[in-house]
Amino acid sequence: MSARPVKHSLTLRGHRTSVSLEEEFWRAFREIAAEEGIALNALAARIDAERGIEAGLASAIRVHVLRHYRAKNTG
Numbered sequence: 001m002s003a004r005p006v007k008h009s010l011t012l013r014g015h016r017t018s019v020s021l022e023e024e025f026w027r028a029f030r031e032i033a034a035e036e037g038i039a040l041n042a043l044a045a046r047i048d049a050e051r052g053i054e055a056g057l058a059s060a061i062r063v064h065v066l067r068h069y070r071a072k073n074t075g
Contacts, residue, residue: 005058010044019044019058028065 005020021029033043044061051060 011041012045012048017057019061021058021061025062025065028069029061032065032068 003022006023006026007018007020008026009016009018011017029043030040033040036043044057047060047064048057051057055063
């Protein structure tokens, strides 16, 4: 298990940005996009549009991943 964040580039609404997440979060993030049948960039753009201005994109992705798996475990 790697606790060190890994930086990847994403494209959000035509603009490139970098996001640093731990490898486990990247893996879960990709799994969620695959389950939903959408591209990783599309999922990132949706999360970006829904996040508040006080939350960074990496934090918003982590929270999204956590909520996704919590919902699966309780539903």
